[in-house]
Amino acid sequence: MVQAGSVICSNIKEGAIIDVQEIPSGDRPALLILHNEGEDEIVSIFADVLGQKWAPAASVQEAKTGPPSTIYGMSNALPVLQLDGLDKSRLLINTHRVDGGYELNEAVTDRCDYEYLYTRSTFFRRDVSRFLSFILGQIGPHRDLTKKVRTTLISTTFPDVHAALPNLDILSVGADAIEIRVDLLEEPLSDGTVSQIPSLKYVGEQLMVLRQRTELPIIYTTRCTKENGRFPMGDPGLFYKYLARAIQWGCEYIDVELWLPEEIRRKLAENKGCSKIISAFHDFSGNFKWTAPETQTMFERGAVYGDIVKMYVLVSSMQENYELEYFRSTIQAKYPHPPFSGLNMGPMGQLSRTMNKIFTPITHPLLPLIAAPGQLSAAEINAALHTMGQVCKQDIYGIGSFRSTSQALFFEKCFNELSLPHSFKFAERTPKASVEHIFRRANFGGAYINPPLSASASASLPSLSNAARAIGQVDTVLVRPEANSASLIGDNTRWKGIRATLTRDFVPSAYSGRAALLLASSEADASASIFALKNLGIGPIYTIGFKSQGPLSTDVQPVRSVEDVKRLEQPFVIISALPAEKSLLVVPLLRHYRVDGRHGISDGHGHMAARPAGKVFVDLASGPRRADPLALATAAGWTAYGIADVSAWTTVETIRRLVGQNVCYDFVRLASGRGLF
Numbered sequence: 001m002v003q004a005g006s007v008i009c010s011n012i013k014e015g016a017i018i019d020v021q022e023i024p025s026g027d028r029p030a031l032l033i034l035h036n037e038g039e040d041e042i043v044s045i046f047a048d049v050l051g052q053k054w055a056p057a058a059s060v061q062e063a064k065t066g067p068p069s070t071i072y073g074m075s076n077a078l079p080v081l082q083l084d085g086l087d088k089s090r091l092l093i094n095t096h097r098v099d100g101g102y103e104l105n106e107a108v109t110d111r112c113d114y115e116y117l118y119t120r121s122t123f124f125r126r127d128v129s130r131f132l133s134f135i136l137g138q139i140g141p142h143r144d145l146t147k148k149v150r151t152t153l154i155s156t157t158f159p160d161v162h163a164a165l166p167n168l169d170i171l172s173v174g175a176d177a178i179e180i181r182v183d184l185l186e187e188p189l190s191d192g193t194v195s196q197i198p199s200l201k202y203v204g205e206q207l208m209v210l211r212q213r214t215e216l217p218i219i220y221t222t223r224c225t226k227e228n229g230r231f232p233m234g235d236p237g238l239f240y241k242y243l244a245r246a247i248q249w250g251c252e253y254i255d256v257e258l259w260l261p262e263e264i265r266r267k268l269a270e271n272k273g274c275s276k277i278i279s280a281f282h283d284f285s286g287n288f289k290w291t292a293p294e295t296q297t298m299f300e301r302g303a304v305y306g307d308i309v310k311m312y313v314l315v316s317s318m319q320e321n322y323e324l325e326y327f328r329s330t331i332q333a334k335y336p337h338p339p340f341s342g343l344n345m346g347p348m349g350q351l352s353r354t355m356n357k358i359f360t361p362i363t364h365p366l367l368p369l370i371a372a373p374g375q376l377s378a379a380e381i382n383a384a385l386h387t388m389g390q391v392c393k394q395d396i397y398g399i400g401s402f403r404s405t406s407q408a409l410f411f412e413k414c415f416n417e418l419s420l421p422h423s424f425k426f427a428e429r430t431p432k433a434s435v436e437h438i439f440r441r442a443n444f445g446g447a448y449i450n451p452p453l454s455a456s457a458s459a460s461l462p463s464l465s466n467a468a469r470a471i472g473q474v475d476t477v478l479v480r481p482e483a484n485s486a487s488l489i490g491d492n493t494r495w496k497g498i499r500a501t502l503t504r505d506f507v508p509s510a511y512s513g514r515a516a517l518l519l520a521s522s523e524a525d526a527s528a529s530i531f532a533l534k535n536l537g538i539g540p541i542y543t544i545g546f547k548s549q550g551p552l553s554t555d556v557q558p559v560r561s562v563e564d565v566k567r568l569e570q571p572f573v574i575i576s577a578l579p580a581e582k583s584l585l586v587v588p589l590l591r592h593y594r595v596d597g598r599h600g601i602s603d604g605h606g607h608m609a610a611r612p613a614g615k616v617f618v619d620l621a622s623g624p625r626r627a628d629p630l631a632l633a634t635a636a637g638w639t640a641y642g643i644a645d646v647s648a649w650t651t652v653e654t655i656r657r658l659v660g661q662n663v664c665y666d667f668v669r670l671a672s673g674r675g676l677f
């Protein structure tokens with residue numbers, strides 16, 4: 001398994017090590033999944049997403065004694081007490097189909113580690129993949145966000161999240177997380193009124209709907225009446241009940257107010273699993289003082305259980321912004337962890353909303369109401385930062401062999417939507433011409449390069465990321481400000497686009513130790529794919545059309561004959577990096593290794609199907625071709641992705657790296673049309 005930050009290759013020049021990435025363990029998780037009577041298909045889907053076998057279990061005892069890597073499924077209409085017999089050897093997940101007419105038995109939920117709510121009328125497999133990847137610790141959204149210089153959250157204020165869905169992709173441009181204000185949800189009652197507090201059932205379904213439509217981490221907030229919310233404060237146990245459920249539902253963040261009794265905050269912290277806690281404090285009295293000694297104590301109290309400490313207070317003078325900035329710098333010098341999110345609310349405090357760097361709440365003109373006085377949109381914050389000299393105008397380049405108008409339009413759309421001062425410029429590149437003079441241009445703010453530069457030929461880049469070095473290609477040039485100048489870093493984002501595509505419908509551990517088959521005309525065309533596969537801990541990689549000799553060649557073997565194909569281990573994934581005119585060459589292989597049965601690996605009774613199944617096919621070719629390998633692959637049972645998926649994920653990553661902004665995959669697909677690819 002390669003790590004983006006740990007590839008050492010002696011034959012390429014030395015450079016700064018950047019982009020360290022934690023890699024999940026390849027262990028196959030042991031799970032027992034409860035399902036509604038007759039809905040065991042969900043268990044087969046979970047198993048498929050995990051790349052594991054599954055089997056029905058007649059009793060908890062049977063699941064306990066079965067092979068750990070087999071996923072067991074059991075009806076949740078069982079006597080609840082049976083569940084008490086389960087030890088911690090398996091993670092217990094209750095699944096509940098919301099549109100199936102089943103009653104949710106909360107006594108069952110209470111005994112489970114996690115709960116997954118879903119609909120069958122519209123089913124989102126990527127949501128299963130995200131849920132499992134998160135609760136199993138195979139993705140780390142918080143870890144990723146702590147590497148960003150600035151993070152924001154969009155705080156939605158909808159009484160019913162369905163109203164947000166049509167505009168969600170636009171609303172969330174520039175947001176790193178999305179907050180669901182549970183206290184603002186209004187559950188309609190049969191008498192035509194709305195409930196004071198939405199029921200857990202309603203909240204769970206709202207959360208499910210939101211999560212089905214966004215890839216952003218979710219912040220689950222039950223704001224109390226004293227802090228500008230609607231959750232009544234008389235019964236702290238109510239907060240515990242709702243927040244503990246959010247952990248079970250796999251929310252990435254829960255907002256835990258500091259006034260809650262220590263006992264409750266401790267219990268939530270002890271049981272938080274992979275969720276992170278935002279310790280929250282709001283003061284609307286107008287009497288709060290950043291300079292008071294108690295303010296530091298309050299931070300320290302929040303830091304005990306908080307992964308982020310948030311302190312927001314209503315102010316009425318400019319002076320209080322200066323006091324907050326002084327507090328911010330002293331507290332973070334003393335305690336670099338946990339990160340501090342500090343804001344002044346009200347119009348006078350708006351300056352602090354531009355200065356804060358951790359999860360600054362943003363609003364959007366399309367939201368029904370702002371969540372707090374003085375809230376600004378991402379565009380307003382960026383414009384203010386530019387005015388204050390914090391975000392300088394830069395030229396971001398697309399360097400390529402053909403001018404793609406839609407690419408330029410797309411970048412400009414993002415810059416406009418976010419009020420970023422940058423311009424997008426296209427620079428034509430002839431095959432042998434050097435591009436280095438572009439890097440020296442005034443205002444050069446970074447570039448993507450397509451086709452990529454060879455890493456060994458990028459002499460003007462003082463450092464290369466480990467990914468760029470190992471892959472041997474630079475497709476992104478980043479500018480990092482230093483004391484008196486700026487330094488350039490050559491990076492590779494393509495492999496991240498490939499990795500993100502591979503993990504959309506399968507968790508990372510599904511790839512661990514499995515075989516892959518890779519077709520390409522040259523090693524250079526295949527190296528980003530090899531890096532992505534190795535980063536996922538794939539087993540042997542078989543190649544057709546080239547022999548790997550570079551730094552990534554360990555465990556990469558060429559297939560030389562039809563006999564070899566017959567002998568090969570069944571590939572879990574096939575990637576074709578062949579050009580469009582050759583892309584049909586993969587079709588016989590897709591047929592040969594076709595997927596047996598809808599969900600592959602198991603027949604649903606724990607037995608291996610006649611042959612283990614191939615799962616994922618990625619075709620990296622772009623341009624016209626005689627027939628579509630994706631359609632043929634899908635017909636043969638593969639989960640198939642094309643260049644449009646990989647390019648959109650690569651663009652998400654490119655924008656994140658070049659301008660530090662988060663733009664979701666769905667927005668890229670929506671706003672770029674077909675032209676990007």
Ligand SMILES: O=C1C[C@@](O)(C(=O)O)C[C@@H](O)[C@@H]1O
Nearest residue numbers: 155221312345361371372375
């Ligand atoms: O805590 C906060 C911050 C906030 O109150 C604001 O001031 O922007 C908005 C709320 O939605 C969020 O929960």
